[in-house]
Amino acid sequence: MSLAASDPSFDTQVFRFAQRMGRLKASAIREILKVTAMPDVISFAGGLPAPELFPVEQFAKACQDVLANDGPAALQYSVTEGYPPLREWVCEYLGRVNNIQCTPDQVLIISGSQQGLDLIGKVLLDPGDPVIIENPAYLGAIQAFDAYQAEYINVATDDQGVITSDLIRVLREAKRKPKLLYLVPNFQNPSGITLSLQRRKDVVAIAAEYGIPIFEDDPYGRLRYSGEALPSLTAIARSRNCVYMSTVSKTIAPGMRVAWLVILERDVFERVVPAKQAADLHTSSFTQRAVYEYTRQPGVFEAHIAEMLPVYARRRDLMLESLEHFMPSGSSWTHPDGGLFLWARVPEEVDTEELLSLASRSKVAFVPGGPFWVNRVVRNTMRLNFSNASDDMIVEGIKRLGESVRAYMAGAR
Amino acid sequence: MSLAASDPSFDTQVFRFAQRMGRLKASAIREILKVTAMPDVISFAGGLPAPELFPVEQFAKACQDVLANDGPAALQYSVTEGYPPLREWVCEYLGRVNNIQCTPDQVLIISGSQQGLDLIGKVLLDPGDPVIIENPAYLGAIQAFDAYQAEYINVATDDQGVITSDLIRVLREAKRKPKLLYLVPNFQNPSGITLSLQRRKDVVAIAAEYGIPIFEDDPYGRLRYSGEALPSLTAIARSRNCVYMSTVSKTIAPGMRVAWLVILERDVFERVVPAKQAADLHTSSFTQRAVYEYTRQPGVFEAHIAEMLPVYARRRDLMLESLEHFMPSGSSWTHPDGGLFLWARVPEEVDTEELLSLASRSKVAFVPGGPFWVNRVVRNTMRLNFSNASDDMIVEGIKRLGESVRAYMAGAR
Numbered sequence: 001m002s003l004a005a006s007d008p009s010f011d012t013q014v015f016r017f018a019q020r021m022g023r024l025k026a027s028a029i030r031e032i033l034k035v036t037a038m039p040d041v042i043s044f045a046g047g048l049p050a051p052e053l054f055p056v057e058q059f060a061k062a063c064q065d066v067l068a069n070d071g072p073a074a075l076q077y078s079v080t081e082g083y084p085p086l087r088e089w090v091c092e093y094l095g096r097v098n099n100i101q102c103t104p105d106q107v108l109i110i111s112g113s114q115q116g117l118d119l120i121g122k123v124l125l126d127p128g129d130p131v132i133i134e135n136p137a138y139l140g141a142i143q144a145f146d147a148y149q150a151e152y153i154n155v156a157t158d159d160q161g162v163i164t165s166d167l168i169r170v171l172r173e174a175k176r177k178p179k180l181l182y183l184v185p186n187f188q189n190p191s192g193i194t195l196s197l198q199r200r201k202d203v204v205a206i207a208a209e210y211g212i213p214i215f216e217d218d219p220y221g222r223l224r225y226s227g228e229a230l231p232s233l234t235a236i237a238r239s240r241n242c243v244y245m246s247t248v249s250k251t252i253a254p255g256m257r258v259a260w261l262v263i264l265e266r267d268v269f270e271r272v273v274p275a276k277q278a279a280d281l282h283t284s285s286f287t288q289r290a291v292y293e294y295t296r297q298p299g300v301f302e303a304h305i306a307e308m309l310p311v312y313a314r315r316r317d318l319m320l321e322s323l324e325h326f327m328p329s330g331s332s333w334t335h336p337d338g339g340l341f342l343w344a345r346v347p348e349e350v351d352t353e354e355l356l357s358l359a360s361r362s363k364v365a366f367v368p369g370g371p372f373w374v375n376r377v378v379r380n381t382m383r384l385n386f387s388n389a390s391d392d393m394i395v396e397g398i399k400r401l402g403e404s405v406r407a408y409m410a411g412a413r
Numbered sequence: 414m415s416l417a418a419s420d421p422s423f424d425t426q427v428f429r430f431a432q433r434m435g436r437l438k439a440s441a442i443r444e445i446l447k448v449t450a451m452p453d454v455i456s457f458a459g460g461l462p463a464p465e466l467f468p469v470e471q472f473a474k475a476c477q478d479v480l481a482n483d484g485p486a487a488l489q490y491s492v493t494e495g496y497p498p499l500r501e502w503v504c505e506y507l508g509r510v511n512n513i514q515c516t517p518d519q520v521l522i523i524s525g526s527q528q529g530l531d532l533i534g535k536v537l538l539d540p541g542d543p544v545i546i547e548n549p550a551y552l553g554a555i556q557a558f559d560a561y562q563a564e565y566i567n568v569a570t571d572d573q574g575v576i577t578s579d580l581i582r583v584l585r586e587a588k589r590k591p592k593l594l595y596l597v598p599n600f601q602n603p604s605g606i607t608l609s610l611q612r613r614k615d616v617v618a619i620a621a622e623y624g625i626p627i628f629e630d631d632p633y634g635r636l637r638y639s640g641e642a643l644p645s646l647t648a649i650a651r652s653r654n655c656v657y658m659s660t661v662s663k664t665i666a667p668g669m670r671v672a673w674l675v676i677l678e679r680d681v682f683e684r685v686v687p688a689k690q691a692a693d694l695h696t697s698s699f700t701q702r703a704v705y706e707y708t709r710q711p712g713v714f715e716a717h718i719a720e721m722l723p724v725y726a727r728r729r730d731l732m733l734e735s736l737e738h739f740m741p742s743g744s745s746w747t748h749p750d751g752g753l754f755l756w757a758r759v760p761e762e763v764d765t766e767e768l769l770s771l772a773s774r775s776k777v778a779f780v781p782g783g784p785f786w787v788n789r790v791v792r793n794t795m796r797l798n799f800s801n802a803s804d805d806m807i808v809e810g811i812k813r814l815g816e817s818v819r820a821y822m823a824g825a826r
Contacts, residue, residue, distance in 0.1 A: 051485030059488065060480040064473060071469030075666035077461055111524055111670075115693040122560070143691045147535070253488035255698035257524075278556045279692065280528040285668035287697055 042397035044384040045365040047189065047340055053311060054253045055294070055304045062293035066286065074289045080277040082109025082260070083288040089295055090260050097222065099235040100244060102262045108272060111283045112257040113219055116245045117144035119261070119279065120180070120215055123271045125150050130178040132170060132212070134162060136343070136372035136381070138189045141182055141217065153178060154374045159334065161185065161195030164202040171210045181212045185233055187220040187339025190372045190383035194337055197230050204237045211241075213265075218246045222305055224338035225313035240264040248291055250340070251305055256287040312387055316342070318394045319386040326402030328409065333384075340387040343369070346405050351379040358412060359404040364397045448773040455810035456778040457797040460602065460753060466724060467666045468707070468717045475706035479699065487699045493690040495522025495673070496701040502708055503673050510635065512648040513657060515675045521685060524696045525670040526632055529658045530557035532674070532692065533593070533628055536684045538563050543591040545583060545625070547575060549756070549785035549794070551602045554595055554630065566591060567787045572747065574598065574608030577615040584623045594625045598646055600633040600752025603785045603796040607750055610643050617650045624654075626678075631659045633752035635718055638726035640750040653677040661704055663753070664718055669700040725800055729755070731807045732799040739815030741822065746797075753800040756782070759818050764792040771825060772817040777810045 066074050081087065087104040094100040110116045117140060125131065127149035133141065135154035142152070153174060156166040162183065171178070183203070185195040195203065207214050216233045234244040247259030263269040276282070295301050319342065323333055330347035346352065352368040359365065369381025389397060448454055479487050494500065500517040507513040523529045530553060538544065540562035546554065548567035555565070566587060569579040575596065584591070596616070598608040608616065620627050629646045647657040660672035676682040689695070708714050732755065736746050743760035759765065765781040772778065782794025802810060 046490075048490055051489045054485050054488045056480055056484030056488065060477060060484070063476045063480070067469055067473040067476070071473070072464030072467050075467045075469065075472065075668035076464045077459075077662075077667045111693045111697075114691070118692050140694075143687075147688070147691050249490075254490045255488035256700075257693060257695075257697045274556075275560070278527070278560050279531050280524045280670060281553075282670075284524075284670045284697055284700055287669075287700060 041360070041363045041365050042389060042393045042400065043365040044386070044389065044397060044401075045367045046385055046388055048385070048388040049250055049254065049340070050308075050311065050387055053308050055300070058297060058300050058304070059253070059290065059294055062297065063286075063290045066289045066293050070289065074286045076285060078282050078285040078288075080273055080282045081105075082107065082283060083285065083292060086258075086288050086292040087260075089292055090262070093295070094244070094246075094262065098218075098232045098244075100232060100262065101235075101238070102244075102264065106262055106264055106269060108261045108263060108269065108276060109283050109288055110259050110261055110276065111280060112249060112254070113217065113245055113247045113259045114140050114144065115257075115276075115279065116259060116261045117141050117217070118147070119272050119275050120243060121145045121148045121150065122275050122279075123268065124179055124213070126179075128176070130174060130176055132167070132178045132181045133374060134183060134188060134191075135374050135376065136190050136369060136378075137182075137374050138184055138217070139371060142374070145182075150179075152374045154376070157191070157193060159193060161188070161193050161199050162203055164199055164206060167203065167206055171206065171212070178210075178212050180215050181207050182215045182217065183233065184217045184219075186218055186230070187223065187336050187341070189220075189339070190341055190367070190369065191343040192334045192336030192339055192341045193343075194227070194230070195233075200230060200233055200236055204233055208237070208239065208241065214242045216242060216244045218244065219250050219259075220339035221246065222251050223309070223312060223340070225309060225316055227337040234262070234264075240266075243268070251308075252291065252294060252301070256284075256291060258283060258287055258291045312340075315386045315389070315391065315394055318391055319384065319398060322395050322398035323402075326399045328402065328406055331405070340385055342384050342386065344382050344384055346380050346382070347409065348380055350405060350408055352382045353379070355382075355404060355408050358408055359401060362400040362404055364400040364404065366401065448769075448776075448778045451773075451776060454773070454776045454778055455802060455806045455813070457799070457802065457810060457814075458778040458780045459798055459801055461798070461801045462663055462667065462753065463721075463724065463800055466721050468713070471710060471713050471717070472665070472703065472707055475710065476699075476703045479702045479706050483702065487702045489698060491695050491698040491701075493686055493695045494518075495520065495696060496698065496705060499671075499701050499705040500673075502705055503675070506708070507657070507659075507675065511631075511645045511657075513645060513675065514648075514651070515657075515677065519675055519677055519682060521674045521676060521682065521689060522696050522701055523658075523672050523674055523689065524693060525662060525667070526630065526658055526660045526672045527553050527557065528670075528689075528692070529672060529674045530554050530630070531560070532685050532688050533656060534558045534561045534563065535688050535692075536681065537592055537626070539592075541589070543587055543589055545580070545591045545594045546787060547596060547601060547604075548787050548789065549603050549782060549791075550595075550787050551597055551630070552785060555787070558595075563592075565787045567789070570604070570606060572606060574601070574606050574612050575616055577612055577619060580616065580619055584619065584625070590623075591625050593628050594620050595628045595630065596646065597630045597632075599631055599643070600636065600749050600754070602633075602752070603754055603780070603782065604756040605747045605749030605752055605754045606756075607640070607643070608646075613643060613646055613649055617646055621650065621652065621654065627655045629655060629657045631657065632663050632672075634659065635664050636722070636725060636753070637751035638722055638729055647675065647677075653679075656681070664721075665704065665707060665714070669697075669704060671696060671700055671704045725751075725753075728799045728802070728804065728807055731804055732797065732811060735808050735811035736815075739812045741815065741819050744818070753798055755797050755799065757795050757797055759793050759795070760822065761793055763818060763821055765795045766792070767826060768795075768817060768821050771821055772814060775813040775817055777813040777817065779814065 087107040125148040234242040244262040333344040538561040647655040657675040746757040
C-alpha cells in the first residue's frame with residue numbers, strides 16, 4: 001500500500017511542491033503539511049503550533065467528563081449553529097479578551113477557520129467579485145475565495161500593516177465595488193505584521209465610508225509576546241458591517257477543528273447558516289462539547305495560554321537572533337510581536353523556490369514566498385515558522401538556511 | 414437569549430431547508446417550531462439514531478487510549494486525505510462487508526456524509542448540469558447539489574427501487590448529458606425502499622452504457638433487519654465510474670462527523686482533495702483517531718451492530734403493526750428491510766402539511782412528504798422515523814397519528 005501523505009520522501013515533496021509553484025494556490029497548504037510530516041527535516045514551513053504544548057491531559061479530562069455526564073447527546077446529531085453553551089462562552093470570551101460585544105445568536109460554530117473562509121466566500125462572493133486583501137496574503141483565504149472566482153485587489157502594506165492611503169486609492173480606483181475587505185490584523189500570515197492602532201481606526205473609518213464589509217480573521221490574537229494588545233477592528237467598528245473569526249487551533253489545539261464566526265448582520269448570518277448546513281450539517285457535537293468543557297475548568301485555559309507565551313516568545317527571539325547571525329547582508333525580515341511566523345527577504349538575486357531545493361539537501365525547509373503574493377511576482381521572499389521547532393533546531397536550521405542562501409549566491413543550484 | 418434550534422429532537426434541518434425552498438408553507442413552519450418547543454411530543458420527524466444505543470463507554474475508552482498514546486498527534490493538524498490507518502481500515506471494512514475492492518489512496522475521510530455530497534457537487538457539477546435522482550429523494554443531497562445549481566431529472570421508483578425502464582427513458586430523453594446518477598440503494602431516505610438485486614445489475618449496466626457516473630450513498634447499509642444483504646452498486650460495477658459513500662453516523666454515532674468517500678477514478682479523487690482542503694483543511698484528527706481506535710477494539714464494533722439490529726427491527730415491526738391497526742383504510746406504507754424510515758401515503762384528500770398542525774395538538778410529529786418530491790407536487794405522503802422513539806411511544810404515537818388522519822378526514826383542520 002502506498003499513502004503518499006504518510007511517508008513521503010523529501011525530494012519527491014520538494015519536486016512536487018516546486019512543480020506546482022507556478023500555480024500553487026490550491027495545493028500550497030497541502031504540500032506544506034506533507035513536508036512537515038517528514039521525520040528528520042528542520043521545518044520552518046508549516047503553520048503548526050508546538051504539539052508538546054498541547055494540553056493533552058486536561059483535554060482528555062474534558063472528553064471524559066463530556067462522555068460520562070452527557071455521552072448520548074455528545075454523540076448525537078446537533079444543531080447547525082453550534083452547541084449553545086459554547087456559543088455563549090464565545091460571547092463571554094470575546095467580550096473579555098477582544099472587547100467585542102455580541103450575542104450567541106450572532107455566533108456560528110464552524111469546523112476550523114478554513115470553513116469560515118469557505119462559507120463567507122460562498123455566501124458573499126459571486127464570480128468576478130473583487131476582494132481587497134493584504135499583499136502578501138493568507139493562502140488559505142485565497143484558496144477558499146478562488147473557489148468562488150473572486151478577483152483580488154491588493155492593498156500595499158508596510159511594517160504597520162495596511163497603508164491606508166493605498167486603501168483609499170484602491171477603493172477610488174475600483175471599477176466594481178469590492179465585496180469584502182479581508183484582513184488578518186494581528187501577526188498576519190505570512191508576514192507576522194500587526195496593524196497599528198491608528199491604522200485600525202483609519203481602516204474602520206474608510207471601510208464604513210465606502211460601505212465595504214470587513215472580514216477580520218484573528219487566529220493568532222492571543223499569541224502576543226511583546227507590545228500592547230490592540231482592539232480588534234470589529235470592536236472599534238461597533239457596527240454590523242463586520243465578520244469576525246477566531247479559533248481554538250492556536251490556543252488549545254487544531255486537531256478538533258473548532259472555530260467560530262461572529263456575524264453581526266442578521267441577514268448575512270441567516271444566509272451563512274444554510275450554507276454551513278449544506279456543507280457538513282454541523283461541527284462535531286463531541287469536539288464542541290469537549291472544547292466547552294475544557295474552557296470550563298477554572299483557570300485552565302488562561303493558565304495554558306500563559307504557559308505557551310514565553311516558549312513561543314523565546315523561539316521567536318532565537319530565530320531573530322539566528323537570522324541576524326547567519327543570514328547574508330542584503331537580507332531583512334519582520335519582527336513580529338506575536339503569532340507563528342516571520343517573513344524574510346533575501347537578496348534580490350535569490351529565487352526562494354530554487355533555494356528550497358538546495359536547502360532541502362541540508363534538511364531545512366521553509367515556504368517560498370511567491371505564492372503569497374497577489375497579482376505580483378516576487379521571488380526573493382520566504383515565510384518562516386518559529387513555533388514548531390525546538391530551540392536547538394531553530395538555531396541549527398537558520399544556520400543551514402543561511403549557508404544555503406550563501407551557497408546559492410555563490411552559484412550552487 | 415433564544416436559540417430555537419437547540420432542541421435536536423426535531424429535524425429542523427429538513428424543515429428550514431424546505432422552508433427556504435418554498436416547499437413548506439410558513440404556517441407549517443410555525444407549527445413545527447411550536448411542536449419543537451413541546452417537551453412531551455412523540456416525534457417521528459427526526460432522522461436520529463437511538464442515543465441510548467450509542468457505545469458511549471467503548472468510545473470513551475477509545476478517546477482515552479488515543480490521547481494517552483498519541484495525544485499530541487491527535488490534537489495537531491493532519492493531512493487532508495485523512496488519517497492513514499483509518500483509510501486502511503475503511504478498505505478492509507468495505508471489502509469485508511460490501512465486497513468493494515479499493516485501496517487507501519482511493520479513500521477520502523470527510524466530516525460526515527453531507528460534506529461528501531457538497532464536495533462531489535462542487536467538483537462535478539456546473540450550473541444547469543442534470544443529476545438523476547430518485548423521487549422522492551434525499552433532501553440533504555438536493556440541498557447540497559442546489560448550491561451548485563444542479564437540475565434534477567427524476568426517475569420513477571416502485572417497491573424495488575428505481576424502475577430501470579424509466580431510467581432508460583430519462584437517459585434517452587435527456588437534452589443534456591446527466592453528470593451523476595445519485596442513488597441511496599439501501600433503505601432509502603425518505604422511502605425506506607431497497608433497490609433489488611436484478612435492478613442493481615441493470616442500473617449498473619445502464620449507467621455504464623450511457624457513461625453516467627454513479628454516486629452511491631450508503632449510510633444505512635449495515636442496518637438490515639430482514640432479507641438478504643445485497644451487493645453494492647460499486648461492487649457490482651467493478652469500474653472506476655463509481656463514487657461510494659458511507660459513514661459511522663448510523664453504526665457508531667453521528668456526533669463525531671466521520672464518513673468517507675471512495676473515489677475510484679484517480680482524476681476525480683485529485684480534484685476532490687483540494688476542494689476538501691479549501692472547505693475545512695481536514696476532518697478532525699482527534700475524532701478520526703478515536704473512531705479508528707474504537708474499531709480496533711476486538712469484536713466491539715460488530716458486537717455493537719449486532720446489539721442495535723434487534724432493537725431497531727422491533728421498532729420497525731411495532732410501527733408497521735401499529736400502522737396496520739390505527740391508520741384508516743386507503744392508507745399504505747413501505748415495509749423497509751432496514752434503515753431508519755418508512756414512508757406512508759394517506760388518503761388522497763389529506764394534505765399532510767395541514768395534518769401536521771392537527772397532529773401537533775395530539776403531540777405527535779412527522780415530516781410532511783412534500784419537500785422530498787422533485788418536480789412534482791404530492792400532498793398526501795409523510796416520512797416516519799422508527800429508530801428514535803421507544804416501543805411505547807411508537808404505539809402511542811401511531812395511534813394518535815391515525816386518530817389525527819381520521820379527524821382530518823372527518824373535517825377537522
